[in-house]
Amino acid sequence: MNIQMRQGTIDDLPAVKEIIRSAQLKLAASGSPQWSGEDAPSEARLRTDMEDGNHYVFLINQQIIGTAALTKGQETAYETIVYGQWEKNDADYAVIHRFAILPERNGRGYAALFFKLLLAAARESGMSEVRIDTHPLNRAMQKVITNHAFQFKGIIHLPIPHGERYAYQVFL
Structure with missing residues (x-):
């Protein structure tokens, strides 16, 4: 089996x-409003991620089965956090956004492997901290996040309907 992560084009x-559409359907079926409205990853957002060199794809035997953005710098949405706090809040950090695996490939450990590769890419780029957020009803993503040593730090609010997000942080 050939496993690879590379920058998306x-x-x-x-x-x-297609991966995003499939993930949206799975989220909706689980009762989560994440990615159902204004926060849905748009084609324009995906293109920007790709053009900026922040987009990654995960491939099994040359088939793209995963997608994510790995950005660097400070996030405006993370400036205000409630019911907790960031461990430190003064340095640049990496953020994982728009993470998805083809639902038919779930349950095989691919999400965990892709996540490990993203964390390695963050470390290799000089980042010592990674943050991520997800909707409170996205329990599958919460499991992936906490299985990689991320600590729950509080709740952030995105300026969209259903914008409450659990926020996590890990130091590499």
Whole structure:
């Protein structure tokens, strides 16, 4: 089996959009409003991630089965956190966004492997801290996050309907 993570390109956009659509359906079926409205990863957002070099795809035997953005710098949405606090809040950090695996590939450890590769990429780029957030009803993502030593730090609010997000942090 050939397993690979690489930076995403515009040529990957059709496969990435299909993964996002499939993940949206799975989230909706689980009762989560995440990615159902204004916070849905748009084609424009995905293109920007790709053009900025922040987009990654995860491949099994040359088939794209996962997508994520790994950004660096400070996030405005993370400036205000309630019911907790960031361990430190003065340095740049990496953030994992728009993480998804094809639902039909779930349960095989691919999400965990992709996550490990993203954390390694963050470390290799000089980041010592990674943050991530997810909707309170996205229990599958919460499990992936906490299985990789991320600590729950509180709740952030995105400026969208159903914008409450659990926020997590890990130091590499």
